Amino acid sequence: MSVTDLAYPPLSLAARRRRIGGVVVRDLAALRRSPIRVFEIVFWPVIELVVWGYVTLFLQAQKVPFIVSMLLGAVLLWQVLHRAANEVAIGFLEDIWSRNLLNVHVTPVTPAEYLTGLVLFSLTKIAASIVIMAVLAYVLYGFGLLTVGIGLVPFMAVLMVMGWALAVVAISCVLRFGEGAQVIAWSLVFVFQPLAGVFYPVSVLPQALQTIAAFVPATHVFEGMRAVLGGGAIPWDRLTAAACLDVAYVAAALWLYGLTLRHARTKGRLSRFGE
């Protein structure tokens, strides 16, 4: 069998699709074979939902209006951001933990294809988490996620894209500083939690922080969600701003990834991930 018969031309769209699919298929197989990873999809969303759910029930008893929907909506949307950031980074870290990263880097898979594969795989886990949480929120607290309306789709999309950008930044940090930097993969998203006004309106922040928060895509999502749940219209201007910020975040993250990958190859750090 000749090479041409065996493989697609390396720069063809079919080859690119096949290589991206390779990353997805591999990670799906790993998920299927790892009960711990499946358990994780259920565990954290349920814990968050139970804790915050009962807090909201308590506050509701104190006659605070809209509190159930606002806090549960916030918990659900926060999970979207959190999972998007974590799952992509974990996909990369699993290649490091299994000393497989060099095997991947000597394949024709391009950095863009590799990241695309990780992102597509993360979608499956995010979707599973959302469904589980939405069902539980409805069953336990009578909160229907769909009450957010059509705005739910762009809200989630903005948060996912931001999460993926943060994941790429975390991966870049590991490439630059080594395995010790993997703590960044778990914690980077939490830097944005107070700024994004997940559980409170941004107006309660000091002015300086409000200014910074305006440059965080998630801020506009959570503010928008509160507006919708409070009976207002979908704030498309905020969503547009958030989408523009997402583009900037992704561009910056990819630039950083390219920079750190080149640096890792130049300094020999990439090779050390195989040791």
Place this chain on the structure above:
Amino acid sequence: MGILEAVDLAKRFGDVQAVDGISLTVGTGEIAGLLGPNGAGKSTTLHMLLGLVTPDSGTVRMFGLDLARHRTEVLSRVNFSASYLGLPGVLHVREVLDAFARLYGLRRPRRRVAEIVDLLDLGALARRKVIELSSGQHTRVQLAKALLNEPRLLILDEPTAALDPDAGDRIRGLLVRVARETGTALLITSHNMREVERMCDRIHFVSAGRIVARGSAAELASDFGVDDLEEVFLKVAREGTVPA
């Protein structure tokens, strides 16, 4: 046309000149050995040939293409196996091979995996998790991965390091057969001098980041005035001597 042409590769890490002007070529169907003591610069050289490490200077061309500018095209026709690399431990062997078949852009990944499983006699391991394999079995799976895309250049870092003599012998036979029958070029490092003598058409001896001698095993032994490759290795490693 040469399969691999590396010209004047150099790499420095801090104060250490890991590779200092290495040039080598590997032709179609040739089995070349890259030998030298630990720390001589063999792995760094291999990693530069694979694009894992960017050389400070020098060029790598494969199949007439510059690696730095045609990375995807070049790497689709190359493969690599090293005893120190791992594979995703929770996956079954067949799943690992299937994933890599896709990463190499193969048209029919499952069919190719079935062929490779047969070729390397991995049928009994196909449904076992990688993490459950012995080191010898793991090496065989790595080699299976390395043959998936029918590479025109196969780079092997200690290919039989963890294999027992019988399995090692079978793998050596297989690799020689692959090179002779398909024209695949092999570049291997090994500390098993008998293996190198048996397999390699040409040997490049590396010491302190430079190639200090090259030739067939018989030529090298003759040049160094010793009986076999092991004595050549000891001379290079202990004395750094190079025949006039």
